[in-house]
């Protein structure tokens with residue numbers, strides 16, 4: 171077994187952590203996984219990154235990378251076997267910014283309307299806002315022949331797919347009834363990919379001294 175020098179604080183169901191794990195797995199970077207429970211964050215994680223969000227990567231040289239997109243880029247800078255970083259950068263950045271901004275905002279209000287008591291939420295408005303973005307993604311995937319920026323997966327697909335998955339699963343019957351066939355096929359493909367199923371392995375909560383399994387490396 172290769173000695174892993176890097177540590178990742180992660181939470182299995184967090185979409186930000188998912189995209190970081192997928193990039194690390196694709197790059198084949200040896201990383202030891204520390205599964206976090208968000209209401210019981212380990213002191214070592216907070217010492218490394220006091221802002222208290224996952225994912226947090228602590229590199230072997232002591233560098234701390236605590237934004238998911240930075241973790242993705244850090245991983246791909248070491249190895250990028252599918253050329254995820256070579257897809258058009260302007261399109262990639264714009265798609266990710268819209269995902270992390272307006273789409274995430276709509277997702278939160280659609281999935282957790284009770285968490286926004288100060289806002290007069292119009293029923294159905296958040297879902298409609300999200301759907302408009304999904305319709306644009308559907309058009310793009312059709313135009314590109316399979317993925318968001320080109321025919322094969324790249325940084326934008328991996329950064330965005332965990333959020334689309336969460337939106338779809340909020341009411342899967344509704345999602346599947348929408349006329350978004352290219353997006354539905356795209357989502358299904360990512361959900362079934364070896365890359366995704368590999369990084370969704372379940373681990374018990376980490377505590378100091380506990381096992382630190384290696385993140386699976388994509389074949």
Ligand SMILES: N[C@@H](CCC(=O)N[C@@H](CS)C(=O)NCC(=O)O)C(=O)O
Nearest residue numbers: 184185186208222223224225237238
């Ligand atoms: N901008 C951050 C966002 C990460 C984030 O918000 N993660 C959530 C979980 S999905 C979190 O850790 N929230 C802190 C908490 O719930 O205590 C990134 O891209 O890494």
